[in-house]
Amino acid sequence: MSEQIREQVSAFLDGELPDSETDLLLKRLTRDAELRDSFGRYALIGEALRGASPGMLTQGFASRVNLSIDGEPVPAPLQPQASRTPRWWRPFAGLGVAAGVAAVAIVTFQQRAVAPPGVATPGVATSGVVAQVSPAAVIKVAPGMPVADAAGPLSAQNHEALSYTVPTASSESNAAIAPARLTNYVFAHSKYSSGLGQRGVLADLLIEDDAPAQVAPAPVKRAAQ
Amino acid sequence: MTEVLRPRAHWLAPCAVMGALLTALPLCALGSDDPREWLEKMNHALATRNYDGTFFHLSEGRLETMRIVHRVRGGRVTERLASLDGSGREFVRNNDELTCYLPDQHTVLVEPRQDHGPFLGSLPQFGAAVNDFYLIESLPSTHVLGRAARVIAVSPKDQFRFGYRLWLDEKTAMPLKTQLCDSRGQVIEQIFFARLDMPETIADAELQPAVRTEGMHWVHQGPSRDTASSVLSAYGASELPPGFHLTVQGAQTLGGASVPASHLVYSDGLATVSVFVEAERDPSAQSPGATPHDAPQEAPMQGLARVGSGFAFSTMVQGHQVTAVGEVPAQTVEFIAHSVKVLNGSEAPSH
Numbered sequence: 105m106s107e108q109i110r111e112q113v114s115a116f117l118d119g120e121l122p123d124s125e126t127d128l129l130l131k132r133l134t135r136d137a138e139l140r141d142s143f144g145r146y147a148l149i150g151e152a153l154r155g156a157s158p159g160m161l162t163q164g165f166a167s168r169v170n171l172s173i174d175g176e177p178v179p180a181p182l183q184p185q186a187s188r189t190p191r192w193w194r195p196f197a198g199l200g201v202a203a204g205v206a207a208v209a210i211v212t213f214q215q216r217a218v219a220p221p222g223v224a225t226p227g228v229a230t231s232g233v234v235a236q237v238s239p240a241a242v243i244k245v246a247p248g249m250p251v252a253d254a255a256g257p258l259s260a261q262n263h264e265a266l267s268y269t270v271p272t273a274s275s276e277s278n279a280a281i282a283p284a285r286l287t288n289y290v291f292a293h294s295k296y297s298s299g300l301g302q303r304g305v306l307a308d309l310l311i312e313d314d315a316p317a318q319v320a321p322a323p324v325k326r327a328a329q
Numbered sequence: 330m331t332e333v334l335r336p337r338a339h340w341l342a343p344c345a346v347m348g349a350l351l352t353a354l355p356l357c358a359l360g361s362d363d364p365r366e367w368l369e370k371m372n373h374a375l376a377t378r379n380y381d382g383t384f385f386h387l388s389e390g391r392l393e394t395m396r397i398v399h400r401v402r403g404g405r406v407t408e409r410l411a412s413l414d415g416s417g418r419e420f421v422r423n424n425d426e427l428t429c430y431l432p433d434q435h436t437v438l439v440e441p442r443q444d445h446g447p448f449l450g451s452l453p454q455f456g457a458a459v460n461d462f463y464l465i466e467s468l469p470s471t472h473v474l475g476r477a478a479r480v481i482a483v484s485p486k487d488q489f490r491f492g493y494r495l496w497l498d499e500k501t502a503m504p505l506k507t508q509l510c511d512s513r514g515q516v517i518e519q520i521f522f523a524r525l526d527m528p529e530t531i532a533d534a535e536l537q538p539a540v541r542t543e544g545m546h547w548v549h550q551g552p553s554r555d556t557a558s559s560v561l562s563a564y565g566a567s568e569l570p571p572g573f574h575l576t577v578q579g580a581q582t583l584g585g586a587s588v589p590a591s592h593l594v595y596s597d598g599l600a601t602v603s604v605f606v607e608a609e610r611d612p613s614a615q616s617p618g619a620t621p622h623d624a625p626q627e628a629p630m631q632g633l634a635r636v637g638s639g640f641a642f643s644t645m646v647q648g649h650q651v652t653a654v655g656e657v658p659a660q661t662v663e664f665i666a667h668s669v670k671v672l673n674g675s676e677a678p679s680h
Contacts, residue, residue, distance in 0.1 A: 116523065120475065123524070126523060126524055127524070129523075130383055130394065130413075130523055130524070133392075133394050133414075134394050134413040134414055137414070140391075140392040140393075140394070140414065141390075141391075141392065143385075143392055280630060280631060280632025280633055280634050280643065281630045281632065281634045281641055281643050281652065282630065285583070285630070286634055286636060286641055288583045289583070289603070289605060289636075289641060289652055289654045290636050290637075290641070290654060291438075292581050292583060292592065292603065292605070293601075293603035293654045293655065295442065296576075296577060296594045296596075296601050296603060297601050297655070297656060
C-alpha cells in the first residue's frame with residue numbers, strides 16, 4: 105500500500121478526507137480485497153488511537169497502546185499521545201499492540217460458550233458443553249486485531265469497542281449445518297428479525313461466501329423429552 | 330381583597346416560575362437528551378427520509394462495502410441494498426415486494442414482504458418489558474464522518490442477547506455508525522458510513538439493480554399459504570431464556586424441501602429467534618427448487634454454525650430436524666433448540 109493511500113485511509117477515518125478523494129478511496133476499496141482487509145483493521149485501530157470513543161476504552165488498552173508507541177508505559181490519557189504520532193504511522197503502531205495482546209482474548213472468550221451460572225441449557229449439562237469446546241480451536245483472534253481486556257459487567261465506563269474476536273471452526277468439526285440449508289433458514293428468518301439485526305442478516309446474505317464458518321460440534325444429545 | 334391578594338400573588342410568582350421550570354425540565358431532557366427519543370428519531374429518519382450512502386460492514390475480520398439507496402415518494406418506499414465487492418448481490422424492495430438478485434447463483438428471488446421496515450433496520454418501541462433486559466443510555470458525544478454524533482448504547486443485561494451502540498448524526502438522527510456487541514461489550518459486527526447523502530429527490534436509475542438478469546433463474550414466491558402438519562405444529566420451546574416469548578407461529582416450505590416446516594418466532598422485544606421444525610427429508614422427493622448439491626445434505630444435522638452476526642443451532646428431536654436461528658449469542662439458539670418438544674395443549678414455555 106502506498107503512503108498516499110495510507111494517508112487517505114487515515115484521513116478518511118479522521119473524517120478529514122475531501123469528498124472527491126473519498127470517492128476515489130471507495131473505488132479502490134471495491135476493487136482491492138487486500139486494501140479492504142487492511143482498512144478493516146485500521147478502522148478499529150485508528151479508532152482506538154484517535155481516542156474517538158474515550159468512554160469505550162479500557163485503561164488497560166490505552167496503556168498498551170502507549171507502551172507500543174513510546175516503548176514505555178505512559179499512564180496519560182490516550183488522545184494527547186495519539187496526536188503526537190504521525191497519521192500514517194498510527195495504524196501500524198496499533199498492529200504491534202494487537203499481536204501482543206491477542207492471547208488475552210483467547211482466555212477471555214473461553215467463557216463464551218458456557219451458560220451463565222444457574223442457567224442450564226435444557227437437556228444438556230453445562231459441563232457437557234464445556235467438554236465439547238476446545239478452547240484453542242474455537243476461538244480465533246483475527247490477525248492484527250486489537251483485543252480487549254477481560255471485561256467486567258457492561259457499563260458506560262468500560263465498553264470496549266476494539267476487539268474483533270470471533271469464534272470460528274474447530275479443527276475437528278465438519279459442517280454442522282449444510283450451507284445451502286443454512287441460507288434458506290437465514291432467509292426465512294430475515295422476515296422476522298427485528299431491529300437492527302435485520303441489517304446484519306441482509307448484509308450477510310449479500311456477501312459472496314455463503315459457506316459459514318462452523319464452530320464446535322454440539323454435544324450429540326437429544327433434547328429433553 | 331385585592332390588597333390582600335397582591336402580596337400573595339407577589340409571593341406566588343417565583344413559585345410559579347420555579348414550578349414551571351421544574352415541569353419543563355423533564356420535557357427539555359426528553360427533547361434533547363433522552364436516548365429513547367433519539368432512537369425514535371433514528372427510526373423516523375430511516376423510514377421517512379431519502380438517503381443514498383456507502384457503508385462498510387465489518388464482521389469476522391472481513392470488510393464489505395455496500396451501498397444503500399432509500400427513497401420515499403408519494404407514500405411508496407423503494408430501496409436498494411447492494412454489495413460493491415465481488416458478489417454483485419443486490420436486494421431491491423419496492424414497497425411490499427422484495428427482489429434478491431444473486432448473480433453468483435444465477436438466481437433472482439422475488440417474494441412479498443409486508444409491514445417490513447427499512448433495509449437499514451430500526452429499533453422497536455421499547456416497552457417496559459424491554460427495560461428488564463436492556464439498559465439504554467447516552468454515552469459521550471463524538472464525531473463521525475466529520476459530523477457531531479450522539480452516542481446511544483443499548484446494552485444487554487445478560488448473556489442471552491446482543492446489544493447495540495449507535496452513533497447518530499446530531500442533525501438528522503441517521504445512524505452514521507452502528508456496532509453490535511455482546512454482553513461484555515465486545516464488538517461483533519460494525520457498520521459505518523463512508524458517505525451519506527440525503528437528497529430531496531432520487532432518480533429511478535439509482536434504484537435499478539446493476540445486475541444483468543439475462544439467463545438468470547427467476548423464483549417467485551407467493552404469499553405463504555403453507556400449513557404445517559399437526560405433528561410438526563405440536564412442537565414448541567418448553568423453556569425459553571428470560572424475556573423471550575412466542576410472537577409468530579406459522580409454516581413455511583423451505584428451499585429444497587417438499588413439505589412445509591413449522592416456523593416459530595420467539596422474541597424478547599428486540600432480538601428474535603426463529604425455530605424451524607421439519608420432518609426428516611426424503612432425498613427422492615425434493616421440490617423443483619432443489620439443486621443437485623442438496624442431495625447429500627439430507628443427513629440429519631447436529632451442531633452450531635455461525636451466521637454473520639448470529640448463530641444457528643440444529644438438532645434432532647424425535648426424528649424431526651429442529652433448527653434455531655437468530656442474531657443472538659450461541660447459547661441462546663442452543664438453549665431454545667434443546668428445549669423444543671411436543672407441547673401438551675396450552676402448555677406455555679417456562680423461563
